[in-house]
Each structure stands twice: as C-alpha cells, then as structure tokens.
Amino acid sequence: xxxxxxxVGLPNVGKSTLFSAISSNKAEAANYPFCTIExxxxxVTVPDNRLTILESLVNPQRVLPTVIEFVDxxxxxxxxxxxxxxxxxxLANIREVDAIIHVVRCFAxxxxxxxxxxxxxxxxxxxxxxxxxxxxLESIDKKIQKVERSAKAGDAKARAQLAILLQxxxxxxxxxxxxxxxxxxxxxxxxxxxxxxxxxxxxxxxxANVDENSIQAGTNEYVEQLREAVAIEGAxxxxxxxxxxAQISEIEEEEERQMFLEEYGLTESGLSKLIRASYALxxxxxxxxxxxxxxxAWTIQKGWKAPQAAGVIHTDFERGFIxxxxxxxADYEQYKSEAACxxxxxxxxxxxxxxxxxxxxxxxRFNV
Numbered sequence: 349x350x351x352x353x354x355x356v357g358l359p360n361v362g363k364s365t366l367f368s369a370i371s372s373n374k375a376e377a378a379n380y381p382f383c384t385i386e387x388x389x390x391x392v393t394v395p396d397n398r399l400t401i402l403e404s405l406v407n408p409q410r411v412l413p414t415v416i417e418f419v420d421x422x423x424x425x426x427x428x429x430x431x432x433x434x435x436x437x438x439l440a441n442i443r444e445v446d447a448i449i450h451v452v453r454c455f456a457x458x459x460x461x462x463x464x465x466x467x468x469x470x471x472x473x474x475x476x477x478x479x480x481x482x483x484x485l486e487s488i489d490k491k492i493q494k495v496e497r498s499a500k501a502g503d504a505k506a507r508a509q510l511a512i513l514l515q516x517x518x519x520x521x522x523x524x525x526x527x528x529x530x531x532x533x534x535x536x537x538x539x540x541x542x543x544x545x546x547x548x549x550x551x552x553x554x555x556a557n558v559d560e561n562s563i564q565a566g567t568n569e570y571v572e573q574l575r576e577a578v579a580i581e582g583a584x585x586x587x588x589x590x591x592x593x594a595q596i597s598e599i600e601e602e603e604e605r606q607m608f609l610e611e612y613g614l615t616e617s618g619l620s621k622l623i624r625a626s627y628a629l630x631x632x633x634x635x636x637x638x639x640x641x642x643x644x645a646w647t648i649q650k651g652w653k654a655p656q657a658a659g660v661i662h663t664d665f666e667r668g669f670i671x672x673x674x675x676x677x678a679d680y681e682q683y684k685s686e687a688a689c690x691x692x693x694x695x696x697x698x699x700x701x702x703x704x705x706x707x708x709x710x711x712x713r714f715n716v
Contacts, residue, residue: 354445361453367420369593454570533569588618607708668716677707
C-alpha cells in the first residue's frame with residue numbers, strides 16, 4: 349500500500365528545504381512566498397536494517413524496500429480558505445494525502461523573511477489550523493443542507509448523519525479540528541463524513557524546524573511554545589534542522605554520515621525520525637517476502653489478517669488465499685535460512701484468521 353505524506357506550512361518556514369533534503373527530488377528553495385507552485389512529489393526509500401540482514405542471508409537477485417511519498421505543497425497564508433494566495437490549489441492537494449507533516453518555523457533569522465513579519469510558532473500553527481477548519485466547516489455546511497430535508501421527513505439514516513454532522517460543525521465552530529471529535533462509531537462516521545475528506549481529520553505530525561545550535565539541545569524557546577500549544581492534541585513533535593538535513597543528504601558514505609550526525613549529537617537523521625513517526629501515526633507495520641529472486645518489504649495496517657496482507661502483493665493472492673507460511677524475523681536471523689527454520693519447527697502454517705506481525709517473513713499459498 350502506498351503512503352503519502354503532505355508537507356505543509358506557511359511560506360519560508362523551511363518545508364521546501366526539508367523536502368529537498370529528504371527527497372530524491374529537489375524542490376526549488378527561495379526566500380519568497382509561493383516558490384513551490386505545483387506540489388513536488390519525492391519517493392523516499394524507507395530505511396530498514398532487517399532488509400540488509402535478509403539480503404546477506406538470502407543473497408537475492410534484487411532487494412526492494414518499501415517507500416513513502418513526500419509531497420511538498422505550496423505555502424499557505426491567511427485567507428487561503430477563501431482563495432487567497434494559492435489557497436484552493438493548496439487545499440485540494442492536502443485532500444489527497446494520508447497524513448500531514450506540518451512544518452513550523454522555530455528559529456530566528458533576520459535574513460529569511462517571515463510572511464507574517466515575526467517568528468511565532470503558535471500563531472503560525474493557528475493560521476493553518478484556522479484556514480483548514482474554515483474549509484472543513486464549508487464542506488460540513490453543504491452536507492448538512494443536503495441531508496437536513498430528508499432528516500426532517502423522517503429518514504432514519506439521514507437523521508443519524510445529521511446528528512454527526514452537527515457534532516462536527518460545533519467542534520469546528522469552537523476552533524477545534526475535526527480529528528478531536530471522539531466516540532463515534534466508525535461506520536456511522538464514515539457514512540456521515542467519509543465522502544468529505546475533511547482536512548483537519550487527517551492525522552498530523554508537527555516538525556519544529558530549528559537552527560543548528562538548537563538541534564544539539566533538541567529544543568529551544570520556540571519549540572517549547574509549540575509543544576505546549578499541541579499538547580491537547582496528543583500530537584508528536586519532531587525537532588529537525590532542515591539546514592543540517594540538507595547537508596546530510598549530500599553525504600553518500602554511511603560511515604561519514606554517522607560521523608556527521610555525531611558532531612551534532614544526533615543518533616539518526618530527521619528523515620528516519622519522520623518515517624518512524626509516520627508509520628506509528630498511521631498504525632503501519634512491515635512484513636517481508638524472501639526468495640532468491642527477490643527480497644522485498646511490504647507495508648500494511650497493523651491488525652491486518654493474512655489474506656489482506658497477501659492482497660497488497662496481488663488481489664488474486666487475497667481472493668484465492670489458502671494459507672500463509674510464516675517465519676518470525678528473529679528466527680530467520682538465528683537459523684539463517686528458510687530450510688533451517690522449517691527443520692527447527694520455526695515455520696508456522698497459518699490460516700485466514702492469522703494477524704500479521706511486524707517483521708514476519710511470509711510465503712502465501714493461493715489458488716484462483
């Protein structure tokens with residue numbers, strides 16, 4: 349399954365610099381608003397040391413990691429919900445992503461213009477929240493108009509939808525995002541708002557973009573202001589320095605890269621932190637297929653059963669699923685081969701109700 353994260357933020361907060369650093373594509377970075385007019389899409393390999401281990405054990409013809417798409421979306425300004433700046437284009441692009449990576453400027457630099465004329469991470473966050481909430485409120489109001497007449501006429505389904513829509517309307521009017529609405533039945537929620545692709549219902553990670561001095565400390569006064577502001581959301585904040593990430597992206601040798609990270613007191617790059625946070629946010633895990641032709645990683649939702657996991661390879665695998673042969677990664681690493689795992693009784697034969705675990709090495713049997 350493909351995973352797409354949209355990188356958003358006010359102009360000149362460092363999101364295009366961050367995108368350029370973590371992506372195989374290079375977005376134009378310029379010191380003025382709207383230098384990114386069309387969304388830039390970069391396909392980024394998900395680092396996973398387990399693939400390296402499997403490659404050494406299986407010696408396959410090729411290795412295919414799983415990937416994440418990062419989409420750098422044009423900067424947002426006040427009034428975007430009414431079409432200001434590149435507002436409508438920006439909002440349409442957000443609707444298509446799985447998760448939002450909200451980059452917030454947490455550094456002072458007189459040489460880099462701030463669109464609002466000051467550095468205030470909490471205000472920056474609220475500007476984008478407000479514009480997205482207004483657009484969602486517009487969508488909710490339109491849907492209410494559609495179902496209200498049927499609800500008043502006694503249509504039970506319409507009444508149920510209306511009750512949920514009114515709950516979302518109240519939440520948005522209070523200045524809260526749609527994702528804060530809790531306690532709804534999943535199916536009922538989907539019936540009411542599933543077709544609206546609400547912008548503020550998408551899961552979000554906040555990226556605090558700091559200067560080089562602050563990255564060593566892991567925080568600064570701006571980061572702490574932002575952390576306090578998002579505490580009620582339970583959202584994660586990833587602290588990065590886009591300028592440092594840009595330097596890391598230019599280093600090809602792994603040993604040199606690690607030395608560079610150590611100079612800043614870092615154990616991993618911002619990209620690695622973002623990927624790990626994105627997987628956790630979207631409740632994703634990885635399983636593997638391993639053979640002499642190919643070792644490959646596959647991304648699925650945590651909690652998926654074996655037939656669903658097989659379906660990401662090909663729909664025929666799910667439709668004609670018979671069984672799955674499963675080896676835990678730790679066992680494969682210990683016994684060094686599929687044959688040795690099988691001989692040691694470490695290969696499980698699982699049916700349709702088997703829930704796939706992160707790191708499972710799977711072989712599917714099917715018939716169509």
